[in-house]
Amino acid sequence: MKGVAGVLLVMVTLAYVDANHLKGTLEKISRAEEVVEILKDLEGEDRADDDGLAKLADDLEEKEEETLEKMVLEALEEKEEEKLEKMLLEALKEQEDNNDLLQDAITRNNDKPPHIILILADDLGYNDVGYTATGGSAFETKPTFTPNIDDLAADGVKLGKYYVQPQCSPTRSQLLTGRYQIRTGLHHNVIDESRPFCLPLAEVTMADKLREAGYKTHLVGKWHLGFYAPECTPTYRGFDSFLGFYGEAIEYYSHDHTYTYVNDNVNPPVNINITACDFRDGTSVACGANYDGEYKDQYATDIYTKTATDIITSHATDNPNTPMFLFVSMQSPHAPLEVPQRYRKNFKDIITDENMKNRKIVAGMISSLDESVGLIVDSLKDNGLYDNSVIVFSSDNGAPTRYGNNWPLRGGKNSLFEGGIRAVGFVNSPLLPAAVKSTTSNALIHVSDWFPTFVNLAEGNLNGLAGDLDGFDAWNVIENPDFDWNRTEILHNIDPKTLLRGVTTDNSIFDTSIQAAFRKGSWKILTGNPGK
Incomplete structure (x- = not known):
């Protein structure tokens, strides 16, 4: 002046x-x-x-x-x-x-950096929640069993063009690193229990960067990014605490998991089934025949809910001036299909076709998931943390079409069609401008965008990463639909090991027998076998 x-x-x-x-x-x-x-x-x-x-x-x-x-x-x-x-x-x-x-x-x-609450559902279909449901498909009744999820979405910003990967491990790898799965070796399939492989140790995770920024970091539920060495597991990858399971899925009550591997050392090769418990409190086993602790025979979703709300209460008491990152990685409604009768009975008059027995169970599992979401948000409010929180809800991929519902999208889990990768997602936060609440963002947003978005909200830095990020900070476009958004394309995947056999192609530019998918603006190209 x-x-x-x-x-x-x-x-x-x-x-x-x-x-x-x-x-x-x-x-x-x-x-x-x-x-x-x-x-x-x-x-x-x-x-x-x-x-x-x-x-x-x-x-x-x-x-x-x-x-x-x-x-x-x-x-x-x-x-x-x-x-x-x-x-x-x-x-x-x-x-x-x-x-x-x-x-x-x-x-x-x-202002203090916000608490970041990330809730990830597993195998939740696009038509499996109330606010995205359109009816149609094989189900005559529009789902009405997600009131808590619907209310949160209605008070936040719904993500209308939000994409994940078609399987569990690839989505989680991109979520936690901000990098496409082709950069981490996860572009072929999920990490199964028999593979000596995990998210590469050189990769810096979202939890690493948030802890570096002063956050307390917690993971509750599913990991599925490898566990063949201790260094692969959550408490070595940036999380201060972990309670859940390492692999693909567990029985909801016994917490066991049966997986099959092929013994090809004999002729002909034979399949061998192995059952083992997979439930950890930190790095300690909390399941099995000799386990008699508090989690024994408890329904897994109930355990995750109580653990998450306990973390919130303890954080508000013990660390009131410290920001928190709470990643609640639910298993529901992923198989095996199990749910307490108190949820299942709510749908006896809604889903009456005896051929849709599995759908009735899945509806109950989603109802249980919805109740969990409501209890977690209530705990944030009761402990005075909600007003400075950012809550993101997402599915990890589309639902399996044999019992889930992705209508009106084509395809399902394991597919590069929209039903496999276009997901339910929204952001709820009192920190959002009033003008964007109860709106739908049509910005192209990918699961890899949460890494830079969360780190920047935390006032952290993006230094020291294993390589270039593929994600963008989406907060500006979420809170301002007129923002000049950088993302115009998504590489959904390229998998040279998955080929469409018997197809003769011109390989001078790109072998179109390779399974691949790429979106640019309003256009999407698929090659090879995109799945079903």
């Missing part, structure tokens, strides 16, 4: 340092009544939180009062009164115009 604007800064500062003395000086100057009124107004303003003005005030207080009076008088005497008044009013107008921006900046500087 120059000229009279500079004098204004002096006067504004004096107005709350020694306002009465300055008014006595200015009253000696003719036609200063308007200035006096302005100073009276400024005197009443609360600037206690403005560190910059407070420092300037302290500096000015140390100067001699006579010097300050002289500065003001000399500046005033150099200008004709009319010109002075005009410039002064212009400076005040400029000050008023910028006041909102100044206050916003001060508020942002004083």
